[in-house]
Amino acid sequence: xxxxxxxxxxxxxxxxxxxxxxxxxxxxxxxxxxxxxxxxxxxxxxxxxxxxxxxxxxxxxxxxxxxxxxxxxxxxxxxxxxxxxxxxxxxxxxxxxxxxxxxxxxxxxxxxxxxxxxxxxxxxxxxxxxxxxxxxxxxxxxxxxxxxxxxxxxxxxxxxxxxxxxxxxxxxxxxxxxxxxxxxxxxxxxxxxxxxxxxxxxxxxxxxxxxxxxxxxxxxxxxxxxxxxxxxxxxxxxxxxxxxxxxxxxxxxxxxxxxxxxxxxxxxxxxxxxxxxxxxxxxxxxxx
Numbered sequence: 001x002x003x004x005x006x007x008x009x010x011x012x013x014x015x016x017x018x019x020x021x022x023x024x025x026x027x028x029x030x031x032x033x034x035x036x037x038x039x040x041x042x043x044x045x046x047x048x049x050x051x052x053x054x055x056x057x058x059x060x061x062x063x064x065x066x067x068x069x070x071x072x073x074x075x076x077x078x079x080x081x082x083x084x085x086x087x088x089x090x091x092x093x094x095x096x097x098x099x100x101x102x103x104x105x106x107x108x109x110x111x112x113x114x115x116x117x118x119x120x121x122x123x124x125x126x127x128x129x130x131x132x133x134x135x136x137x138x139x140x141x142x143x144x145x146x147x148x149x150x151x152x153x154x155x156x157x158x159x160x161x162x163x164x165x166x167x168x169x170x171x172x173x174x175x176x177x178x179x180x181x182x183x184x185x186x187x188x189x190x191x192x193x194x195x196x197x198x199x200x201x202x203x204x205x206x207x208x209x210x211x212x213x214x215x216x217x218x219x220x221x222x223x224x225x226x227x228x229x230x231x232x233x234x235x236x237x238x239x240x241x242x243x244x245x246x247x248x249x250x251x252x253x254x255x256x257x258x259x260x261x262x263x264x265x266x267x268x269x270x271x272x273x274x275x276x277x278x279x280x281x282x283x284x285x286x287x288x
Contacts, residue, residue: 089120141176209241
């Protein structure tokens with residue numbers, strides 16, 4: 001969701017409970033995942049209008065089989081990084097899923113938010129697809145961009161039980177879960193250490209929104225990375241395109257207590273970190 005949309009919606013979100021906010025976040029993600037399906041339907045309708053009425057219909061599965069037979073990769077993505085396998089998990093299309101997997105589709109493909117097909121199937125509660133993905137080697141401990149594993153975002157009881165039972169059967173411990181979640185932070189820490197040794201600018205924007213390494217680490221709650229950046233004089237005053245300093249990002253995701261920066265700064269909407277935190281229910285974490 002765009003920052004401007006968050007600002008306009010803040011009044012409504014402030015009155016939601018934490019659980020309601022979690023449901024809202026999941027609904028937004030599912031809406032994003034559904035966009036591709038809608039685009040595909042619109043494209044199919046436009047194509048049908050262009051075709052002559054006497055041409056025979058071709059079943060979608062047959063079309064895909066022909067494309068695969070011609071060497072088209074089953075891992076092609078749309079602009080959000082979604083593969084056809086992701087879409088099968090959203091649509092609960094078992095036949096197409098099996099077809100794609102049989103032709104070498106990557107069972108652990110990640111979209112732009114690092115969601116794997118198993119994340120999508122789990123959050124949609126598609127039990128049969130979850131079982132197939134697990135049988136085909138899906139990573140039960142895959143961590144998406146929000147720091148969630150598939151079991152974290154599964155609300156359907158039988159589907160959750162299937163995932164957790166498989167985790168138990170494989171001897172997955174809480175220690176392994178914690179270490180896996182921390183792996184991304186440690187990789188970032190190592191990369192930054194290499195940058196420091198190479199004399200690179202730590203305040204250079206790293207994405208299209210102008211976020212720096214400190215913005216990214218603060219938003220994710222990477223305490224060790226934040227401390228390392230501050231020790232090596234990364235700026236706490238640099239702003240992204242929304243005029244957010246790293247402390248805004250930390251507050252929005254509930255990590256402001258970890259950040260040694262002023263909590264009085266404002267962005268171009270006159271938001272202080274307290275407002276960013278309140279939007280997502282973290283205001284209690286930075287009260288004086």
